[in-house]
Amino acid sequence: MSDNWIVGNLQNAIDTWNGKLSEIWQLVTQTPENFKGGGIWEVIVNIHGALQAIRTCITCYFFLGWCYKNL
Secondary structure, three states: OOOOHHHHHOOOHHHHHHHHHHHHHHHHOOOOOOOHHHHHHHHHHHHHHHHHHHHHHHHHHHHHHHHHOOO
């Protein structure tokens, strides 16, 4: 390669661009279970479990209220 500063700058810019694109591709193709050691995914799973429990309680409450109303 020549010692031209324009060519050198362009090469550095292209190398930086390729590096950032490979980082983005790695993040996009990563599974939620593996992202940052899976800690974030565990929190999401726990919140989902809590919301399922709340949903079940509310459903039972309204069903029992409907049964009581129709007695």
